[in-house]
Every structure is written in structure tokens, then in C-alpha cells.
Amino acid sequence: MTKQAFSTRVLPNGLTIMTVPREGTEAATVSFLFRGGSRYESPETNGLAHFNEHMVFKGGERYPDYRDVRKAFDQVGAVNNAYTGEEITGFWAKTPAAHILNVVDVWSDILTAAKYDPAELDKERGVIVEEINMYEDDPASDIQHVLEVVTFPDHPLGRPTLGPKENIRRFTPDDFRAYDRTHQTPDRCVLTIAGKLDGLDQAVLDGKLEAFTGSSDVAPEPARFKGDGPRLKLKHKETEQTHLAFALRGPSLRDEKRRAVFSMLAHVLGSASGRLFDEVREKRGLAYYVYAVPDQLTDAGILVVAAGVRNDQAVEATKAIVGELKRLRDGDLPDDELSVIRESLLGRLALRWEDSQALAEFYGRQQLLLGKVRATDELLKELKAVTAKEIVSLAKEIVRDDDLTMAAIGPQDEGKLKAELSFG
DSSP: OOOOOOEEEEOTTSOEEEEEEOSSOSEEEEEEEEEOSGGGOOTTTTTHHHHHHHHHTTOOSSSOSHHHHHHHHHTTTOEEEEEEOSSEEEEEEEEEGGGHHHHHHHHHHHHHSOOOOHHHHHHHHHHHHHHHHHHHTOHHHHHHHHHHHHHSTTSGGGSOTTOOHHHHTTOOHHHHHHHHHHHSOGGGEEEEEEEOOTTOOHHHHHHTTTTOOOOOOOOOOOOOOOOSOOEEEEEEOOOSEEEEEEEEEEOOTTOTTTHHHHHHHHHHHHSTTSHHIIIIIIITOOEEEEEEEEEEOSSOEEEEEEEEEEGGGHHHHHHHHHHHHHHHHTTOOOHHHHHHHHHHHHHHHHHHTTSHHHHHHHHHHHHHHHSOOOOHHHHHHHHHHOOHHHHHHHHHHHOOGGGOEEEEEESOOHHHHHHTOOOO
């Protein structure tokens, strides 16, 4: 892969701008990432970051209501969305490159001049309550929250990003204004523009970002692992399928030496050619979906394994998943197997970065959370250098009972599941 160029500069108001040019495309993505999210919330404010994400789309000064916002994006052919995570809130739009400045103009207005109109606020409460209901009715999604609760008990990382319904029903416009002053300040923001950047006028771009003002040094509560595992949280529910999820403590984003190893370890387990898919789905026919992914924050990391299995086979599936983790820990990773897994991961990343939105996210997230960036070609080089010995060494470190947590949703017997929850 050719070397990916990018540049970074900081405006006088503290807002960081990254540009990531990409040839062979007519599209560009404009991405505003803010340092904020559910891990910055207290029990009383839990859900506010996500609710604020919704309210931003209700309009600002130049685009005074949601119809104006929607029309402004539609008339330049842009697709847009937003998301709230544990430590990032993101707003992005993908557009024909000629309209980059139009998109920046919309985002800068609604992100700095949101109205928080009480009438719109009340309407959106119902929307979010229904969003909560939707995820609670979907065990494949809900299992992730149950896993977070058991992995990070009594901690912001263990609270739902959407928040509890009682919070959603009582937030006031003043709550949102306080959030805006604390979390959507320019010094907490990275604007990344990736894709076709020909003719992008820097002076005009900078002028559209002057509305961002203020500063904030609010910091989240440090991540805290409880240990004393293995621990299991069962949400008993009469479902047609039992959903299982497991977590093990892994390297954080700041662990530069082992980030690539962690990614490769997860791919050995969770890719389509990986061990879990082969053992749990193909050989035993226990699950429709099964995967493993590295979930990394600035100061914490967990390996997440999840599967949806037949109700009468949940115990066997638990045993099989624990067995595959143990097998990797015990050193069984031939070079020919790793070669296939490596090429699979490298290829998927190269394909993903063909999309300007994925490219903007990759660069912007690093700059926001770590303050420094490794380019796409540098990451691929790191991944190519990962050895089987390094993967097994990391597995020996993280595959241990003390840091093992498990969540399950379905009509199961807690004791029978927990009996299989040990690496011996």
C-alpha cells in the first residue's frame, strides 16, 4: 500500500483540523469528533451525550429547524449521521467533494448554535425511549450492555450509552447547554476531512470554524477492572435463541507495542477463517453468529467474544468458546494458519480504507484520543510483523480466570453456565 499523506494543524480557538487526501474518488467525508461520551457521565447525567447528539439535528441559527438541516444535506447529495460512544461523540457527512464547505457550514452552525427548544426536546424524548425499547427487544444488541455491566460494575463504562428512561424524561434545556459548554468546545474537537480535497479553500474553511469557542479540561473517571473472576451475569428472558458474550482484559489504545498483536489475536479467533467460526458454527452447528473483536479505549481494553446459540446448546457453546481461548493460550498457532489470518486482516483493512468515512474515522480517532497518529501504511506494516509467538504470549497474559466475565440472555440455568466458565 502506498504511503498515506495527511496533515494536522490547530486553529487559534484550539480546534484541530486534519486533512487526509485520497486519489481515485469524487467523495469526501467531513467528520467532527469530540472528546466526550458515556464514560464522562454521572448516574444523574447518564444518557445526556446521546440525547444531545439527537438534539443537534434540530437546528441552529442559519439552519433553524430540522427541515432546514435535512434539506441542506440533501441538496448537496450528502449522507450524514452521528454516534455516541464511551469516549467519543462523532458527527459526519459524506458528500461530493465540491460541497465540502457547504457541509462544514451546516455542521458548524448546528454544533455551536443548537436551540434545545423545549417542544422539540419533548418530542425527542419519545424517540429515544423507543430507541431504548428497540435495543432491549434485540438480545444480540442488548447482550453488549449486559457484558459492560458485569465487566465494569459501578463505573461509567458499565452504564448504557442511551441512559435510563427516567433520565431521558427529565433532562432540561439547561442540562444540554451545560453539556455543550463542557464537551463541545473546540479544544476537545478534531475535524477530519478525508477523500478528494482538490481546491479546498483553507481560509474559507477556517472562517466557518470561528463560531467554536470556549475550553474545557473535564476528564473521565479512570477505567477500573474488578477482577475476582470468573463472573457471570444472566438476564433471564424467554427467547428463541440464547445470546452469550465474554470479556477478557486486554491492551489499551496507549499500549503501542501490543495494539497490532491484540488486533491479530482477535482476528485469529473471530474472523470468517478464525477458530470460533470454524469450531462453534461450522463443526458443531451451535450458532448463527460468533465473533471476537478488540474493544479498546485510551486506558482500557477488552477482548469481546459473542455468539447467538440454540437454547439447548448454550452450555456446550460456552464450553467450546472457553476451550478455543484456552487452546490459543496454550500455544497452538501454526505459522500457516497465521499467514491466512494475517492476509485476511490486511485485506479487510485495505478495502475499508477505500471509503473516505472510514479513513476520516481512523485518523481523527487517533488524533483525538492519543494526540498522535500512525498512518494506514504504518499500521499495515505493524500487522505484517506480528508473530505467532507474540500472539500466544499475549494470550497467556489475558486468558485467565480472574479477568474473565460473561453475560447471557435467554432461558438458561446460571449454575450450569458458570460451571463451564473457567480455563482450568
